[in-house]
Amino acid sequence: MSMEMPENPPVPEQRPDDLATEAQSEAAEPAATVTNEEATEEVAPEDPAPPMEDDGEFARCTAALTALGVEYEVLETIDDPGQCGIGRPLKVTMAVGDVPLEPAGTMRCKTALALANWLAAYVAPSAEIAFGQGxxxxxxRQASTYVCRNRNSRSDGKISEHAKGNAVDIRSLTFSNGETIDMVPRKEDGSFTGAFQRTASASACLFFSTVLSPGSDATHQDHMHLDVIERSRGYRYCR
Structure with missing residues (x-):
């Protein structure tokens, strides 16, 4: 018995594009959306020149330092490997007035000015209140200024603000009454020394965008970290 084949046999329907296999869809799509910032980072040179303040900005800053009695020397551009360096570095010997910075520290003018303003406006007056008139x-005494390294001296991670001349670590403050206040954790210290240090730390947040007080974390137990990193909308991070 023979069977007649239909003149127009059915043709299997093609699957629409939107029903393609999941594997095909994933392969066709990009793995991740690359932001403008990421794209910029990918094409940025690995060893860029350090940013340079313009002449007017630098002149205004150094004039303000001079008015506050800060003593400094303008150094040659520091251009260390990677992102380390300072376009117009200063070697500061007198932090404010006749108060020496020991040892002398290398930093940007902006950092030196924040330090001088803080010392003059809050640290010095608070000391008179805490320890007596006069x-x-x-x-x-500083523990660190410019140094080419990552944050917390790690082998990986983000570059430190110290590596850009934006930071200074305060080890201790010495006063005319003979007292030296070492920067150690004093959160629960009810003495005038504890009150003074907490006042100094809180007021630093008006001048620096980052303040890490002694005891704020495991890597800041014997100094106060101050830096002038620029964040969106002037955001401050103070602990």
Whole structure:
């Protein structure tokens, strides 16, 4: 018995494009959307020149330092490997007035100005209230200024603000009454020394965009970290 084949056999329907397999769809789509910032980072040079303040900005800043009695030397551009460096570095020897910075520290003018304004406006007056009229700030001892490294000296992660000349770590403050206040955790210290240090730390947030007080984390137990990193809308991070 023979069977007649239909003149027009049915043709299997093609699957529409939108029903393609999941694997095909995923392969066709980009793995991730690249933001403008990420794209910029990908094409940015690995060893860019350090940013340079314009002449007017630098002149205004150094004039303000001079008015506050800050003593400094303008150094040659520091252009270290990677993103480390300072376009117009200063070597600061006197932090404010006749108060030495020991040892002398290398930083941007903006950092030096924030330090001088903070010392003059809050640290020195607060010392007179805490330790008696006539008490003068005699020395600011720093633990670190410019150094080419990552944050917290890690081998990976983001570059430190120290590597851009934006930061200074305060180790201790010495006063004319002979007292030296080491920067150690004093959150629960009910003495005038504790009150003074907490006042100094809180007021620093008006001048620096980052303030990490002694005891704020494991890597800041014996100094106060201050930096002038620029964040969106002037955001401050102070602990």
């Amino acid at each position: 008490t003068k700030l005699m020395e600011v």
